Amino acid sequence: MSSTNYCTTMAKYNYWMNQKIYTICAEIPNAKRNEDLGAFFKSIDGTLNHILVGDRIWLGRFTQNPFAAKLDQSLYSDFEQLRQERDRTDQEILTWASQLSPGWLDAPFTYTTVTTPTKTVTRPAWLLVTHFFNHQTHHRGQLTTLLNQLGYAPGVTDLPYMPTL
Template identity: 85%
Template sequence: MSSTEYCTTMAQYNHWMNQKIYTICAEVPNTKRNEDLGAFFKSIDGTLNHILVADRIWFGRFTQNSFVSKLSDILYSDFDQLRQERDRTDQDILNWTKQLNSEWLEAPFTYTTITTPTKTVTRPAWLLVTHFFNHQTHHRGQLTTLLSQLGYDPGVTDLPYLPTL
């Protein structure tokens, strides 16, 4: 598998998993989704918003369409709107991965950090794109734990079960 195929596969996987997670979250009452459950971003909705914020920050960096926000910002307090924006962002990410090329992925990529705006970091683009997808997976793992604790079964979450494989 080439690095560009990897990116597209991960975009498909993240979209599939986001759809699964949001479908389950839609069953959870608003009060429970917004309850502080002791997670890093407090609630289920807080974590869903964080994933979207981080994706938009990284996607903005990659596409030179800057998106500035705090990592803990609640972009959408309305769950239906959050879900629509998640789906739209996933489609944008998937379309973007389909036009990536090896040269871009192998080149150095420099960005300014959110936490220290005066600091820039340079890493190979492929490493940062890998982090981009890994970050979603990390926080979805937190979400599946929170959902399980509330009695909701997230089902199979493993990459080999991606329906398009």
Template identity: 60%
Template sequence: MTNLKYYETMAQYNQWMNQKLYQICADIPDSKRKENLGAFFKSIHGTLNHLLYGDLAWMGRFLGKPFTITKTSEELYSDFEQLRQKREETDLQIIEWSKNLQPQWLEQPFKYTSNVDHQTRILPTWLLVTHMFNHQTHHRGQLTTLLSQFGYNPGITDLPWLPNNYF
């Protein structure tokens, strides 16, 4: 898959959605954000942490700067504002990175070791980059469910509603 605009669009979608969701989450008391709701990463805060973890892990691999935390459920930041700041920085990094992707790199095999099962795999780079964006969407879906259960409406989250100022 060498449609480079796809990756730029997904990076922008990632930032847009994260901004929307963090804005909602900022209004939720910390104790409620951290309440164990039985979700895969327990809480809203846990899910936000995991989303950041996934992006840091994949970007570390892609940039050749391994992310040293290997436990997928480890809390990166207990403080919401620190988590939010790192999220914003990471989103900007992903956008800039996506603008510089090259078809030759995307078509190459990519070797990595999973933090989940510790198995080493070699897969097409384009597939793993696509996975990073799919992973974001998957867990943001879990997050919007948790927010909805608390009565917060995240609004429309579909890609075609990405604001025009992103294009």
């Protein structure tokens, strides 16, 4: 498996899934999307915001454009603004992933943690990029559970069924 192919495939998967999730979420009334459903980030909108926060933080690290935010921060209370920023961020992720090199992915990468700003961590870049994409999938899994509980079926979410493969 090519490490750069993995990254571009996962960036495309991220885009595809976010399009599906946000299309469904647009059908749900604001009050229902913001209702505390017992999820880690409480609501659908809380979880959508957290995924975006995580993406902006990691992308900022990877591109040397730091993004300061708390992990539970709600960046946008307005769903359409959140959706627009999600789309913009996904386009940025697609572009970034298409420009990665095996050398960059194999090199050590040092970053400062959000939870302990005085702590730095060094890991291979490929591992952190894998975490970046895994984090998105983890929380989208939580979203699909919440959506199903509310009667909204997201349909097929498996990577091998992504239309652009």
